[in-house]
Amino acid sequence: MPKEQRQTSFWSIDDAERTYRVKRWGNGYFEVGESGNLMVKPRYDQPDLKINMQEVINEIQQKGIEFPAVVRFHDILRSQVEQLNKTFRYTIEDANYEGHYQGVFPVKVNQMREVIEEIICAGKRFNYGLEAGSKPELIAALAYNTNKNALTILNGYKDEEYLRLALLGSQIGRKIIIVIEKYSELLTLVKLSKQLNVVPMVGFRAKMMVKGRGKWESSSGERAKFGLSLSEMLNAKKLLEDEDMLHMVNLLHFHIGSQLTDIRAIKEAVQEASLIYSRLYQMGVPLEYVDVGGGLAVDYDGTQSTNDSSCNYGISEYVSDIVYGFKQTCDLQSVPHPNLVSESGRSITAHHSCVVTKIIGEITPGGNGYNTRKATGEHIIVTNMRDYQQGLDKDNAQETYNDISQLKEQAQQAFKLGVLTLEEMAKVETLYWKTLENINDFVVEQEFISEELKEIEETLSSQYLANFSVFQSAADSWAIDQVLPIVPISRLNERPNKRCTFVDITCDSDGKIEQFIGDEVTANHVPMHQLNKDEDYFIGIFLTGAYQDVMGDMHNLFGRLNEVHIVSYDDDPKDFYIEEVVKGNSVEGVLSTMQYTPEILAQAVKKEIDNEIARGKIKPRQGVQLIDFYEECLAGYTYLKI
Ligand SMILES: *Cc1c(COP(=O)(O)O)cnc(C)c1O
Numbered sequence: 001m002p003k004e005q006r007q008t009s010f011w012s013i014d015d016a017e018r019t020y021r022v023k024r025w026g027n028g029y030f031e032v033g034e035s036g037n038l039m040v041k042p043r044y045d046q047p048d049l050k051i052n053m054q055e056v057i058n059e060i061q062q063k064g065i066e067f068p069a070v071v072r073f074h075d076i077l078r079s080q081v082e083q084l085n086k087t088f089r090y091t092i093e094d095a096n097y098e099g100h101y102q103g104v105f106p107v108k109v110n111q112m113r114e115v116i117e118e119i120i121c122a123g124k125r126f127n128y129g130l131e132a133g134s135k136p137e138l139i140a141a142l143a144y145n146t147n148k149n150a151l152t153i154l155n156g157y158k159d160e161e162y163l164r165l166a167l168l169g170s171q172i173g174r175k176i177i178i179v180i181e182k183y184s185e186l187l188t189l190v191k192l193s194k195q196l197n198v199v200p201m202v203g204f205r206a207k208m209m210v211k212g213r214g215k216w217e218s219s220s221g222e223r224a225k226f227g228l229s230l231s232e233m234l235n236a237k238k239l240l241e242d243e244d245m246l247h248m249v250n251l252l253h254f255h256i257g258s259q260l261t262d263i264r265a266i267k268e269a270v271q272e273a274s275l276i277y278s279r280l281y282q283m284g285v286p287l288e289y290v291d292v293g294g295g296l297a298v299d300y301d302g303t304q305s306t307n308d309s310s311c312n313y314g315i316s317e318y319v320s321d322i323v324y325g326f327k328q329t330c331d332l333q334s335v336p337h338p339n340l341v342s343e344s345g346r347s348i349t350a351h352h353s354c355v356v357t358k359i360i361g362e363i364t365p366g367g368n369g370y371n372t373r374k375a376t377g378e379h380i381i382v383t384n385m386r387d388y389q390q391g392l393d394k395d396n397a398q399e400t401y402n403d404i405s406q407l408k409e410q411a412q413q414a415f416k417l418g419v420l421t422l423e424e425m426a427k428v429e430t431l432y433w434k435t436l437e438n439i440n441d442f443v444v445e446q447e448f449i450s451e452e453l454k455e456i457e458e459t460l461s462s463q464y465l466a467n468f469s470v471f472q473s474a475a476d477s478w479a480i481d482q483v484l485p486i487v488p489i490s491r492l493n494e495r496p497n498k499r500c501t502f503v504d505i506t507c508d509s510d511g512k513i514e515q516f517i518g519d520e521v522t523a524n525h526v527p528m529h530q531l532n533k534d535e536d537y538f539i540g541i542f543l544t545g546a547y548q549d550v551m552g553d554m555h556n557l558f559g560r561l562n563e564v565h566i567v568s569y570d571d572d573p574k575d576f577y578i579e580e581v582v583k584g585n586s587v588e589g590v591l592s593t594m595q596y597t598p599e600i601l602a603q604a605v606k607k608e609i610d611n612e613i614a615r616g617k618i619k620p621r622q623g624v625q626l627i628d629f630y631e632e633c634l635a636g637y638t639y640l641k642i
Helices: 003-008 013-020 022-026 053-062 074-094 113-126 135-144 160-171 183-196 230-242 263-282 315-333 346-352 380-391 394-416 422-445 451-460 475-479 587-593 598-614 620-635
Strands: 030-032 038-040 069-073 104-106 129-132 151-154 175-180 201-205 249-253 289-291 339-341 353-363 462-466 486-488 498-503 526-528 538-541 562-568 576-582
Touching (some): 013 022, 013 030, 022 030, 038 053, 053 562, 074 113, 074 346, 104 113, 104 151, 113 129, 113 135, 113 346, 135 151, 135 160, 151 160, 160 183, 175 183, 175 249, 183 230, 201 230, 230 263, 249 263, 263 289, 315 339, 380 394, 380 422, 422 451, 587 598, 598 620
Parallel strands (some): 069 562, 104 129, 129 151, 151 175, 175 201, 289 339, 462 498
Antiparallel strands (some): 030 038, 069 353, 353 462, 353 538, 486 538
């Protein structure tokens, strides 16, 4: 089918929406624009404020910032903080719940200073605090969570130094709650508290019976890594009573796992925890707070299902189940409604950042192709292959596919037996892949793909080479098969006629993305557009703000990405401005982390160059240019400059 005809075949932005499900995973923040560009609506309370992602890219380019880049939308972060806090407020009001909500953001989900600052700032009027799970996170939290009414919840295993730091926090007037994960921590804490004469607030983390659902379900249950069993909790109570310190205990904590895909797990956990709370309260433990942990899931694949990368509930259902669940049990047990704390991390940060990168090439099984002109006396296999290509039409696509697949096998046999020449074999291959491409044009037009055509689809899918590293920017897609939405930034008003997977620029065969948003199961490829000559093709990898942003490693010494912080601004013609640019790692930066000294590297190469100059192999002027170039590369970005 000629190209022109394909371009005009009907395709609307609604089709793009159906294909990429932008609205479904976008949580109201993303949509396909009339122009065919991806649009960002960073403020849920200002639906008319729309930022064109292509314009963001243009501005990044004008500033001379290289891709790949992390693009952060600070307004989305603020919106998410507000939404969570307001949902709790309104639900608590509606339910006549007598406690209040006071959430904390778990620092481990995104430790970037700018992210923490924005969250603290947006959460100020809600007394929204921080959760830390390690000494370094606590050290950051102590400096940043300065609102004296906000909580700082401390989880994770603790040594004496960690506990001392926590007490330092109490001493400077912070509402620090030390959550006991392990019985022995309590012994150290009691000792320190007496020594330093500081009375901390203490929480008990319950080892829950209920299992979370999804990838992180081992976070709860008898074999869970963290928490006190019921007997340990009772022993802890006894110990504190004996020490006359029971008044320190004011929080019950549980966390049954991240990305809880099924709302039923949350309902069950609330039921269990509300009973533990009630019983402990009745026994005289002066609990004021219950912390329901994290786990509020993100619908990465937009299926609203219990898929690992999805969830079958939304934020209001989640909040209702917690508020009404506690109210019911507490009323039945005649105990006060506790204040509620939650530690949602993923759902607060996932949407606010994405990785934007360029497709820098296509890896096709056929390569560039060879001149297939008919040669006199050519082998019949070559002629047959050419005939198949010429005789292809819509109705015989499947049949042609079967025939050419068989013929190609015959050709390979013939080549191995020395019957086909190298040139003839190259022609057979070229014709084979060309025919497949033509078949592809028929296949992509089909709404529903038959089982038979699925194989063709598989054979025909292209590998798009993207300038990024999976290990740095999408670690969970490699480690735990996390599905992240990947969408072209522009041309969404054009039918995408290629089915693609992505490979990154690391030298690792695992450096690829082959799982995409699907229906019941994940899809093996995602539709993308044909690359046009002399035209950049940008894709966005979305929902990378939780964990992905900060978990990446330096595989192949590809370092952290350049970062661009976008803030919406209604009076600006483009509705945004770039507030800040954070430069990614330079080559010398990543080399330094591996114990190299850039100056010594440059000296070593310079010495070699000087030797060659002395031997007359390199002209002095040339030598200077070479060393300048080496030094320039040392200072440069680690990704490809394409
Ligand atoms: C990781 C973690 C969280 C964050 O969980 P999300 O699923 O990202 O909301 C909260 N609390 C604790 C104790 C955690 O370990």
